[in-house]
Amino acid sequence: MNHLLSVEELDREAIERIVAQATRFAQxxxxxxxxxPALRGRMVLNLFYESSTRTRSSFELAAKRLxxxxxxxTPGGSSVEKGESLKDTxxxxxxxxxxxxxxxxxxxxxxxxxSQWCSAAIVNxxxxxxxxxxxxxxxxxxxxxxxxxxxxxxxxxxGDVAHSRVARSNILALQKMGAxxxxxxxxxxxxxxxxxxxxxxxxxxxxxxxxxxxYALRMQHERMTEAWVPSLRxxxxxxxxxxxxxxSRQLLMHPGPVNRGVELSGEVVDSPQSLISSQVEAGVxxxxxxxxxxxxxxxxxxRTPLRPAPEPQPA
Amino acid sequence: xxxxxxxxxxxxxxxxxxxxxxxxxxxxASIDRRLDVLVRDGEIxxxxxxSTIDATELEGTVEVLAGQGKHLLPAFFDPHVHLRTPGxxxxxxxxxxxxxxxxxxxxxxxxxxxxxxxxxxxxxxRSLRSAAAREARVPVGFLPAITRGLQGRELTEMAELMQxxxxxxxxxxxxxxxxxxxxxxxxxxxxxxxxxTLHEEDPSLSAGGSMREGPVSAAxxxxxxxSVSESTMVARDAALARYEGGRVxxxxxxxAESVEAVATAKDQGALVSAEASPHHLLLTEEDVRGxxxxxxxxxxxxxxxxxxxxxxxxxxxxxxxxxxxxxPHAREEKxxxxxxxxxxxxxxxxxxAALHTMLVLPGVLSLRLLIERMTAGSELFGLExxxxxxxxxxxxxxxxxxxxxxxxxxxxxxxxxNCCFAxxxxxxxxxxxxxxxxxAYRQRAFTVVGA
Numbered sequence: 001m002n003h004l005l006s007v008e009e010l011d012r013e014a015i016e017r018i019v020a021q022a023t024r025f026a027q028x029x030x031x032x033x034x035x036x037p038a039l040r041g042r043m044v045l046n047l048f049y050e051s052s053t054r055t056r057s058s059f060e061l062a063a064k065r066l067x068x069x070x071x072x073x074t075p076g077g078s079s080v081e082k083g084e085s086l087k088d089t090x091x092x093x094x095x096x097x098x099x100x101x102x103x104x105x106x107x108x109x110x111x112x113x114x115s116q117w118c119s120a121a122i123v124n125x126x127x128x129x130x131x132x133x134x135x136x137x138x139x140x141x142x143x144x145x146x147x148x149x150x151x152x153x154x155x156x157x158x159g160d161v162a163h164s165r166v167a168r169s170n171i172l173a174l175q176k177m178g179a180x181x182x183x184x185x186x187x188x189x190x191x192x193x194x195x196x197x198x199x200x201x202x203x204x205x206x207x208x209x210x211x212x213x214x215y216a217l218r219m220q221h222e223r224m225t226e227a228w229v230p231s232l233r234x235x236x237x238x239x240x241x242x243x244x245x246x247x248s249r250q251l252l253m254h255p256g257p258v259n260r261g262v263e264l265s266g267e268v269v270d271s272p273q274s275l276i277s278s279q280v281e282a283g284v285x286x287x288x289x290x291x292x293x294x295x296x297x298x299x300x301x302x303r304t305p306l307r308p309a310p311e312p313q314p315a
Numbered sequence: 316x317x318x319x320x321x322x323x324x325x326x327x328x329x330x331x332x333x334x335x336x337x338x339x340x341x342x343x344a345s346i347d348r349r350l351d352v353l354v355r356d357g358e359i360x361x362x363x364x365x366s367t368i369d370a371t372e373l374e375g376t377v378e379v380l381a382g383q384g385k386h387l388l389p390a391f392f393d394p395h396v397h398l399r400t401p402g403x404x405x406x407x408x409x410x411x412x413x414x415x416x417x418x419x420x421x422x423x424x425x426x427x428x429x430x431x432x433x434x435x436x437x438x439x440x441r442s443l444r445s446a447a448a449r450e451a452r453v454p455v456g457f458l459p460a461i462t463r464g465l466q467g468r469e470l471t472e473m474a475e476l477m478q479x480x481x482x483x484x485x486x487x488x489x490x491x492x493x494x495x496x497x498x499x500x501x502x503x504x505x506x507x508x509x510x511x512t513l514h515e516e517d518p519s520l521s522a523g524g525s526m527r528e529g530p531v532s533a534a535x536x537x538x539x540x541x542s543v544s545e546s547t548m549v550a551r552d553a554a555l556a557r558y559e560g561g562r563v564x565x566x567x568x569x570x571a572e573s574v575e576a577v578a579t580a581k582d583q584g585a586l587v588s589a590e591a592s593p594h595h596l597l598l599t600e601e602d603v604r605g606x607x608x609x610x611x612x613x614x615x616x617x618x619x620x621x622x623x624x625x626x627x628x629x630x631x632x633x634x635x636x637x638x639x640x641x642x643p644h645a646r647e648e649k650x651x652x653x654x655x656x657x658x659x660x661x662x663x664x665x666x667x668a669a670l671h672t673m674l675v676l677p678g679v680l681s682l683r684l685l686i687e688r689m690t691a692g693s694e695l696f697g698l699e700x701x702x703x704x705x706x707x708x709x710x711x712x713x714x715x716x717x718x719x720x721x722x723x724x725x726x727x728x729x730x731x732x733n734c735c736f737a738x739x740x741x742x743x744x745x746x747x748x749x750x751x752x753x754x755a756y757r758q759r760a761f762t763v764v765g766a
Contacts, residue, residue, distance in 0.1 A: 086651060
């Protein structure tokens with residue numbers, strides 16, 4: 001594996017390999033000394049153009065547990081505010097020769113672009129509304145640990161699918177692992193033609209009881225520039241996953257951070273059916289596995305994938 | 316006061332050329348056979364049977380070009396290009412833009428006013444026209460803005476602009492969102508004339524979109540522009556034009572529903588015309604999947620059914636002409652994430668070759684029809700169409716229909732390289748262009764063959 005840019009480009013075998021490696025690292029996490037020397041002397045650069053607490057700290061922790069050096073770069077207060085382009089920023093940071101760049105931006109395809117501009121392995125930690133592959137991997141890992149195989153599992157993804165990169169990565173990842181995915185939410189927040197990804201679409205929760213797992217999405221206030229639903233109150237009335245709607249045999253997941261009282265009621269967040277804290281735990285070991293796969297895994301090539309720059313054209 | 320000439324170019328020496336035994340194809344003149352064509356002093360002087368025009372008495376005064384295996388066509392006309400002067404000369408200027416036009420076989424183009432400053436007053440138009448008289452390699456006509464600063468509110472001084480040589484008006488790049496404003500422009504058109512040329516998009520439907528809404532936008536997580544953003548505005552403005560008896564031209568149609576709306580308006584007798592661009596005729600939203608910013612344009616690439624409807628519209632005449640919407644952008648402006656990239660592709664240098672390769676060679680459209688639609692733009696703006704008839708000014712494109720080439724492999728005439736057809740294997744190449752009687756382009760490898 002050269003880069004982790006999207007779930008779309010992963011096959012089931014690659015997902016299984018990362019999950020298996022994460023399982024091995026989970027044993028390390030239970031030891032008194034949680035650090036292994038696998039990536040000693042390697043450098044991981046976190047380049048985050050969007051605010052993030054858990055993803056960034058989880059990548060940082062993952063890198064440190066593997067004994068890699070970590071540099072965090074956040075555009076605030078840097079040359080980006082002075083108008084530097086993404087490309088120039090990446091070329092500048094590449095001069096420090098990072099082995100991995102973990103990048104999050106508000107723009108679709110940015111991780112893929114960055115992979116064309118430098119020789120580091122690129123990990124997409126979220127590119128706009130497109131994908132968030134490590135989230136989907138840790139969700140698969142969490143479900144595997146709890147349930148074993150995902151084949152035939154019925155999973156409902158509920159809420160704001162339109163603005164969610166988590167939804168897109170999970171629709172793809174869960175289906176690749178054999179699950180049946182249904183997305184449900186208000187018609188204004190379900191993208192037209194989303195069923196071409198293979199999932200089913202519902203606009204009410206009347207059949208939610210058929211799900212084995214309910215995956216609630218965050219209402220993304222920060223990505224919304226207009227009123228997509230009449231009110232959060234009306235949203236909650238129709239789409240909130242709460243004790244009335246959640247059956248006791250169903251498992252609950254959420255990518256965090258939770259808006260209590262909006263997409264989830266407080267009581268289900270804290271219920272034993274909730275896998276939310278397992279997801280957070282899984283974040284570190286899965287990201288360890290991804291970094292390991294890219295830099296030390298059997299499938300990782302020698303790191304010289306720099307593509308030739310396009311020939312300059314005479315004016 | 317009589318109006319000035321509307322098409323402007325720099326003065327260049329008139330051409331004296333003899334195309335020897337060349338296949339002339341001109342749908343308007345109903346010519347489709349091999350001929351000798353003599354151009355004297357910039358005019359088509361004589362058409363004769365192959366190898367019958369005597370070159371000996373012309374010795375030394377005409378350049379003789381061997382025409383065997385080549386086609387001589389009326390030069391093309393593009394009613395929709397962005398030459399970026401004034402204010403954005405790092406993307407293109409009058410010289411480089413018209414050089415690109417000539418390289419594509421065009422002998423006339425109409426430039427859009429969304430420059431910096433916007434062309435919305437007579438003094439600005441006058442200075443731009445005098446710049447064209449110094450720099451333009453092929454004749455350029457201008458469409459100033461419908462509304463001041465393209466703001467969609469107050470009309471420009473349309474009557475004065477027409478006196479200054481405008482061909483019509485457009486807010487291209489933006490719609491005239493307010494129906495009331497467009498209605499006033501249509502009413503005022505009765506005084507000043509000129510074609511109202513419309514970029515159709517409903518901003519309340521298209522806001523934030525960077526590609527067409529559909530399966531690809533759903534998969535990529537990009538905000539989509541629904542096709543109805545265009546088609547509802549086409550229908551609205553066709554109704555306004557019909558009500559006011561006005562003359563409107565719809566730019567760069569991209570949706571099947573828009574083609575239907577234009578067909579309906581024409582059936583009802585509205586004075587409407589429409590254009591389609593090579594990229595909407597040849598590419599679809601699937602080409603956006605790789606997030607190549609050269610595939611980002613406004614309107615965005617549509618679905619396959621839209622593409623087929625555009626081709627059918629072009630074939631049956633609902634769509635009157637091909638227009639490139641040549642929209643150059645600097646490399647660093649396009650080397651950014653897709654959502655941040657400016658919209659537009661260059662098109663002048665590749666239009667004929669791309670359409671010939673992907674529509675004519677597979678048998679979808681006839682060469683004859685393609686030539687008709689690539690030359691028809693001039694008449695829509697009240698200009699005479701280019702034809703290969705004696706006594707006419709020479710506006711000619713010599714092409715090799717079997718020449719294979721890859722756009723961009725040897726650079727571009729345009730200052731910018733954001734061409735959606737770059738790197739594709741195309742068949743059919745312009746070798747020489749004569750515009751308004753002067754040689755405007757000659758392919759570098761194409762040399763004189765002697766008498």
